[in-house]
Amino acid sequence: MKYLINMLLSLIYPNRCIFCDEIIPMGEDEYICKYCNMDIDYVYNDEDANICVFYYDNITRYSILRLKYYEQRQYAKTFAKMMYEKMIRIDLKGYDYIICVPMHKKKKKKRGYDQAEEIGKELSKLTNIQLEKDNLIRIKNTLPQSKVSFEDRRKNVKGVFKVLKPEVIKDKNILLIDDIYTTGSTIKYCKEELKNAGAKEVCCFTLAKVIYNKNLEI
Ligand SMILES: [Zn+2]
Known part of the structure; x- marks a missing residue:
């Protein structure tokens, strides 16, 4: 039946x-x-602490845009599955928590959900790694990195992240999740904040990686 x-x-x-x-x-x-x-142009040559599943190009870009701006929230499930498959392929394990690059709460309220958190939730179910929510937060509502010039992207995200409960992540290995890796500034400052708060190891794991010579708008 x-x-x-x-x-x-x-x-x-x-x-x-x-x-x-x-x-x-x-x-x-x-x-x-x-x-x-x-x-799909999968990424095979990752740097050690910065893993990506595929390149951000014409095939993958629209799909991520639909997840972010056109309420295709259920895409997060398939994206998380792709990340999980990559984790198995490269034997990425030993993490205590999944933490997602946070969106400012005002922006999340407006959009209704945070796409990185949606992916993180699904990845947590697949891996059984606990999702540590609302610990790393965004304290300033900055312009999206895509709206800022390449040179100003570092300044735009400097000092905008904060760990609220350092005791939870102290000496823990963290898998830091985001949807798109652009210049790496956002990830860098999140990682720095987590490390300063006492995290042992932070591995950045994003879905898509931007290659600038592909000349695509983000
Ligand atoms: Zn297709």
């Missing part, structure tokens, strides 16, 4: 690829079509 209901539901609401929005054939329990899966 349950099978029948699922079959009917998938006829009415078929799975769609999170990248190209094409319908995925019934019976395939996936949200990435085989064509996009072949075209």
Whole structure:
């Protein structure tokens, strides 16, 4: 019976690829079509403390934009799964907490959710690593990094993050999650704040990595 209901539901609401929005054939329990899966430019040469799943290009960019601005909150599940698969592939383990790069609370209220936190929540379910929420916070509502010149990005995020409960993360290994790695300034200051608060190791793990010569708007 349950099978029948699922079959009917998938006829009415078929799975769609999170990248190209094409319908995925019934019976395939996936949200990435085989064509996009072949075209995604995965990152294979990570630096040690800065891991990314794929490059930010025409295929992946629109999907992330839909997650961020067009309420496709459920995409976070598939993105988290891609991150989890990468963790298994490169044997990334030994972390006590997942912490997400925080959005300012005013911005979160306006948007209704924080995309990095949505990904973090799903990744926490898959990995069983506890999500440490509302500990690292953004104390200033800055302009989005995409609206600031390359040179000013460091200044824009300096001093905007704060750890509220350092005792929780003291001597812990942290997996720091964000959706897009741009110049690395945001991640750098989050990492610095976590380290200053006593974290032992902080590994930055983002979904997409921007390559500037690809000349795409973020
Ligand atoms: Zn596709």
